[in-house]
Amino acid sequence: MTSLQSTLDALKLHFGDRLSTTEAVREHHGHDMSRQPTRLPDAVVYAENEDEVARVVSACFEAGIPVTPFAAGSSMEGHTIPLKGGISLDLTRMNRIVQVNHEDFDVQVEAGVTRKQLNAHIRDTGLFFPIDPGADASLGGMASTRASGTTAVRYGTMRENVLALRVVTPQGKIITTGRRTKKSSTGYDLTKLYVGAEGTLGVITEVTVRLHPIPETIASAVCAFETMRGAVETVVATIQSGIPVARIEFLDEVAVEAANRHAGLTLKLAPTLFLEFHGSPRWVEEQSNTVREIANEFGGSDFEWSTRTEDRERLWKARHETIYSNQTLRPGCKAFTTDVCVPISRLAEAVLAAREDIDNSFVTGKIIGHVGDGNFHVGYLIKPEIPEELAEAERLAERLYQRAMDMGGTFSGEHGIGISKLKYLRREHGDAVDMMNAIKAAIDPKGIMNPGKLGQVE
Amino acid sequence: MTSLQSTLDALKLHFGDRLSTTEAVREHHGHDMSRQPTRLPDAVVYAENEDEVARVVSACFEAGIPVTPFAAGSSMEGHTIPLKGGISLDLTRMNRIVQVNHEDFDVQVEAGVTRKQLNAHIRDTGLFFPIDPGADASLGGMASTRASGTTAVRYGTMRENVLALRVVTPQGKIITTGRRTKKSSTGYDLTKLYVGAEGTLGVITEVTVRLHPIPETIASAVCAFETMRGAVETVVATIQSGIPVARIEFLDEVAVEAANRHAGLTLKLAPTLFLEFHGSPRWVEEQSNTVREIANEFGGSDFEWSTRTEDRERLWKARHETIYSNQTLRPGCKAFTTDVCVPISRLAEAVLAAREDIDNSFVTGKIIGHVGDGNFHVGYLIKPEIPEELAEAERLAERLYQRAMDMGGTFSGEHGIGISKLKYLRREHGDAVDMMNAIKAAIDPKGIMNPGKLGQVE
Numbered sequence: 028m029t030s031l032q033s034t035l036d037a038l039k040l041h042f043g044d045r046l047s048t049t050e051a052v053r054e055h056h057g058h059d060m061s062r063q064p065t066r067l068p069d070a071v072v073y074a075e076n077e078d079e080v081a082r083v084v085s086a087c088f089e090a091g092i093p094v095t096p097f098a099a100g101s102s103m104e105g106h107t108i109p110l111k112g113g114i115s116l117d118l119t120r121m122n123r124i125v126q127v128n129h130e131d132f133d134v135q136v137e138a139g140v141t142r143k144q145l146n147a148h149i150r151d152t153g154l155f156f157p158i159d160p161g162a163d164a165s166l167g168g169m170a171s172t173r174a175s176g177t178t179a180v181r182y183g184t185m186r187e188n189v190l191a192l193r194v195v196t197p198q199g200k201i202i203t204t205g206r207r208t209k210k211s212s213t214g215y216d217l218t219k220l221y222v223g224a225e226g227t228l229g230v231i232t233e234v235t236v237r238l239h240p241i242p243e244t245i246a247s248a249v250c251a252f253e254t255m256r257g258a259v260e261t262v263v264a265t266i267q268s269g270i271p272v273a274r275i276e277f278l279d280e281v282a283v284e285a286a287n288r289h290a291g292l293t294l295k296l297a298p299t300l301f302l303e304f305h306g307s308p309r310w311v312e313e314q315s316n317t318v319r320e321i322a323n324e325f326g327g328s329d330f331e332w333s334t335r336t337e338d339r340e341r342l343w344k345a346r347h348e349t350i351y352s353n354q355t356l357r358p359g360c361k362a363f364t365t366d367v368c369v370p371i372s373r374l375a376e377a378v379l380a381a382r383e384d385i386d387n388s389f390v391t392g393k394i395i396g397h398v399g400d401g402n403f404h405v406g407y408l409i410k411p412e413i414p415e416e417l418a419e420a421e422r423l424a425e426r427l428y429q430r431a432m433d434m435g436g437t438f439s440g441e442h443g444i445g446i447s448k449l450k451y452l453r454r455e456h457g458d459a460v461d462m463m464n465a466i467k468a469a470i471d472p473k474g475i476m477n478p479g480k481l482g483q484v485e
Numbered sequence: 486m487t488s489l490q491s492t493l494d495a496l497k498l499h500f501g502d503r504l505s506t507t508e509a510v511r512e513h514h515g516h517d518m519s520r521q522p523t524r525l526p527d528a529v530v531y532a533e534n535e536d537e538v539a540r541v542v543s544a545c546f547e548a549g550i551p552v553t554p555f556a557a558g559s560s561m562e563g564h565t566i567p568l569k570g571g572i573s574l575d576l577t578r579m580n581r582i583v584q585v586n587h588e589d590f591d592v593q594v595e596a597g598v599t600r601k602q603l604n605a606h607i608r609d610t611g612l613f614f615p616i617d618p619g620a621d622a623s624l625g626g627m628a629s630t631r632a633s634g635t636t637a638v639r640y641g642t643m644r645e646n647v648l649a650l651r652v653v654t655p656q657g658k659i660i661t662t663g664r665r666t667k668k669s670s671t672g673y674d675l676t677k678l679y680v681g682a683e684g685t686l687g688v689i690t691e692v693t694v695r696l697h698p699i700p701e702t703i704a705s706a707v708c709a710f711e712t713m714r715g716a717v718e719t720v721v722a723t724i725q726s727g728i729p730v731a732r733i734e735f736l737d738e739v740a741v742e743a744a745n746r747h748a749g750l751t752l753k754l755a756p757t758l759f760l761e762f763h764g765s766p767r768w769v770e771e772q773s774n775t776v777r778e779i780a781n782e783f784g785g786s787d788f789e790w791s792t793r794t795e796d797r798e799r800l801w802k803a804r805h806e807t808i809y810s811n812q813t814l815r816p817g818c819k820a821f822t823t824d825v826c827v828p829i830s831r832l833a834e835a836v837l838a839a840r841e842d843i844d845n846s847f848v849t850g851k852i853i854g855h856v857g858d859g860n861f862h863v864g865y866l867i868k869p870e871i872p873e874e875l876a877e878a879e880r881l882a883e884r885l886y887q888r889a890m891d892m893g894g895t896f897s898g899e900h901g902i903g904i905s906k907l908k909y910l911r912r913e914h915g916d917a918v919d920m921m922n923a924i925k926a927a928i929d930p931k932g933i934m935n936p937g938k939l940g941q942v943e
Contacts, residue, residue, distance in 0.1 A: 130725055130830035173670040184668055202917040208826040209858040210642055211895035212631040212681055213902055213913055215921045219677035223670055240727035267588060269698035310768055368666040372588035400667040437669035444671060455671055459660040463673045469927035481672060
C-alpha cells in the first residue's frame with residue numbers, strides 16, 4: 028500500500044486534478060454494462076496523450092500496480108472492471124481523429140474516439156465505418172474486445188477492419204503494430220494479437236481502421252415469419268446463396284414485443300428478420316428480389332421496406348434498444364445477456380434448442396441474433412438478487428455454450444471473455460490456453476495489465 | 486553431433502525409409518524458388534500424420550535439434566532452407582482433405598494439400614478457394630507465409646481466409662487454434678499469430694480455410710495504356726470507386742514482352758492491365774462498364790474480353806508465368822524478385838519511381854503487380870554470380886523498400902521475410918521487434934523451430 032500511495036503521489040504531481048480518488052469517479056469506473064459486481068479502482072487517471080499513458084504504465088510497472096484501461100464503459104462482460112484494484116486508466120479524453128486517408132479508405136484515431144464520433148467526422152468523405160455493436164463504444168475498446176455487430180456479415184469484425192495500432196506495452200514502451208497497407212507479410216501479426224486481448228497485453232492508444240464507401244443505395248426491410256425455423260432457414264439459405272446482405276438480424280417474438288414496447292413500433296408478434304441491402308440501385312434490387320423469393324419459400328410475409336434514412340434509422344435503433352427494453356418486459360429484472368456463434372449449417376438447430384431451453388425453464392428470455400454470421404444473443408430476464416433465478420440463468424447459459432462448442436462453434440461470438448466466461452476458456456481451447464498464458468507472461472511479466480482476466484487462466 | 490545421431494537413430498526405428506539422409510533428398514530440401522544459397526538439412530523426415538509430426542518435434546525439442554517444415558518448396562524468400570541444418574520435416578504426404586463443410590463455405594485440410602488439389606477436390610460443390618499466389622503452394626506453407634496473390638483485392642489474403650489451425654508446438658504438443666465459425670471473441674488470436682510466423686513457432690499440420698461461391702459469371706479483360714501512369718491511375722480510381730474487381734494486375738512493357746515470349750501471347754508492348762470481374766451477369770456488366778469508362782479517361786485502349794474458360798486460363802497462366810520467363814528476356818539470368826506494398830494513394834508514385842530507378846541503372850528489370858492492393862513486384866534480371874550486378878540489385882531493392890516504408894507501406898507485401906529481408910525488419914517495426922522476439926522465446930524457448938529467421942532478430 029505504501030508503494031501504491033507513493034506512486035499515486037508521484038503521478039499526482041504530473042496529472043493534478045486528472046488523477047482522482049473520489050468515490051463518485053471511482054464508482055463510475057468500477058462497473059460496466061454487464062451484470063458483474065462493482066469493484067472500485069484505487070484511483071482513476073485521465074490521460075490526454077500516449078506519452079501520458081506510457082508515464083502511468085511505466086510507474087505502475089515499476090511498482091507492480093494493476094492498470095485497467097477504460098473508455099466508454101460499454102463492455103457486456105466486465106472487461107473494464109478493475110478486479111484487483113489499482114489504476115483505472117481513462118482514455119475518453121484521447122478522442123482526436125489523427126488522420127483521415129480518404130483516398131486509401133482508412134483512418135487513424137486515438138483510442139477514445141467513439142464510432143459515432145468517427146462517422147460524424149467523416150460524413151462528407153463518402154466513406155463510413157460500418158462496425159456497429161449497438162453501444163457508442165470507443166474504437167480502442169472495440170479493438171480490445173474484437174467487437175462486431177449487425178454489419179459484420181458484410182463488412183467483417185474488428186479483426187478484419189483494424190489495420191494497425193499504437194500500443195503502450197506493459198513496460199511502458201510505445202510501439203506500432205502493422206502498417207495501414209491492405210497487405211503485409213513482415214513478421215508476427217501483433218495487430219491481431221492485440222485485437223481481442225481485452226487490455227491484458229498493454230494499452231491501445233491509437234487505432235487505424237478500414238473505411239468503406241457509403242453505398243449508393245441502402246434499403247432496409249422487415250419480414251415476419253410463421254415459424255422460427257422458417258426465419259432461420261431463410262438466413263441460412265441466403266448466406267449459402269452467397270448474397271452479400273449488409274445486415275440480417277433475427278428477433279424472436281419476445282424480442283419483437285420488446286422492440287414494439289420500447290421503440291413504439293407496431294410489428295406483428297412473430298419471429299422476424301430485419302434486413303439491409305447495400306449497393307447500386309440495380310444490384311440492391313437484384314439482391315433483395317432473391318432474398319424475397321427465399322423468404323417466401325420459408326413462410327415469410329412480404330417485405331416491408333424502409334428506404335428513407337429516418338425510417339431506417341428508427342428501425343435499427345429499435346433493434347439496438349431491445350437490449351434496454353428488459354424493464355418493459357419484466358419490471359425490476361436485469362437481463363443476463365450472453366452470445367454464442369455456430370457454423371451456419373447448425374444455426375437453426377442451435378437457435379431452436381436455445382428457445383426450447385427457455386420454454387422449458389421457469390425463467391423467460393429473448394433471442395436476437397446477427398444470424399448471418401451464425402451469431403446470436405440470448406437474454407435471460409432474471410432478477411439477479413434471487414439466487415434461484417441467477418443459478419437457472421447460469422445453467423441455461425452453460426447448456427448454450429456447450430451446445431455451441433459441440434457444434435464446432437464458440438461460447439462467445441462478440442462479447443468477449445471478460446470475467447464470467449473465463450471458466451469456459453479451456454473447454455473450448457484446451458492446451459492452447461497454456462500458450463495464451465505463456466504469451467501473457469512474456470509480454471506482461473509482472474501481470475499488471477487488467478489482471479485476473481485473459482492470459483492468467485488455469 | 487552425438488545427440489543428433491542418436492536422435493536420428495531413434496526416429497529411424499519408427500520412420501524407416503521415410504527418414505532419409507541421402508544427398509539427393511537433402512539437396513531437394515536445401516533450396517527453394519529464391520536466390521538464397523542451398524543449405525542441406527542433416528536429414529529429411531516424411532511425416533504422414535500429426536502424431537508423427539509431434540513425434541519428430543518432441544524428439545528434436547529433447548535434443549535441441551533444428552526443425553524446418555517443408556512442403557511445396559515454392560517460397561520466394563528462403564523460408565524452407567534449413568539455415569542451421571537439423572531435420573527438414575516434409576509434409577507433402579499429409580495431403581488429405583479432412584472435411585468439406587460446403588454449407589458453411591469452409592474446408593479443413595492437412596497442411597500438405599496444395600491449392601490446385603483443393604480446388605480440384607471441391608469442383609462439384611459450387612465453391613472455390615480463391616487465393617492464388619501463382620505457384621501450386623501447399624496450404625500450410627501459404628498460411629505460414631501469409632500468402633496472397635492476384636485475387637486478394639477481392640477475397641483477401643491468407644490472413645482473412647484462415648479460420649483455424651492445428652499446430653504442433655515446439656514442445657511437441659498438438660493444439661487447435663480458433664474455430665471455424667465466422668466470428669469468435671474467445672482469447673488471444675493464436676490463428677493469426679501462426680499465419681505469417683514462417684514456421685518459427687511450430688508446425689502447422691491442418692488448416693481450415695474459407696471457401697467462396699463460384700461466381701455465376703467471370704469475365705477477364707486486357708487493356709493496354711499509353712503510359713504507365715495512366716494504367717496505375719486507372720487502378721487507383723477503380724479501387725477508390727469501391728468497385729469490387731476480382732483481379733486487377735499491372736504489367737509493365739518488359740513484363741508484357743515476357744508474357745508474349747513465354748506464353749505465346751500477342752499483346753501490344755505497352756503498360757497493360759489484366760482485369761477480372763465476378764458476379765451475376767448484370768452486375769459484372771455494371772462493374773466492367775464503370776472500369777472501362779475510368780480506363781478511357783486515362784488513355785486505356787478498348788477492353789479485349791475473354792469470357793471462355795480456356796481463354797481466361799491462358800491469360801492468367803501467362804500472367805503467372807512471367808516469373809519463369811526471365812531466361813527468354815536475358816539468357817543465363819536469374820531474377821532477383823521482390824515485392825513491396827504501399828497505400829493505394831501512393832501507388833503511382835511508388836511504381837513510377839521503381840521504374841525510374843531501373844531505367845537509371847545498368848541492370849534491367851520488370852514490374853508486375855497486384856496493384857489493386859497497392860502491392861507490386863520488381864524482378865531485377867541479373868546474373869547473381871556477377872558481384873556488381875548482385876550489389877546493384879540489392880541497392881535498388883533497398884531503395885524500393887525504404888521508399889515503400891516512407892510512404893507508410895511495407896517492405897514485403899506477400900513474399901514474407903525469409904532470410905534476406907530479416908535485416909529490414911527493425912526498420913519497419915522498431916521496438917515491436919523486441920515483442921516478436923519475446924513471443925518466440927516464450928513459445929519456442931530452445932529456438933528449434935526454423936532457427937535463424939523470424940523471432941530471433943537483432
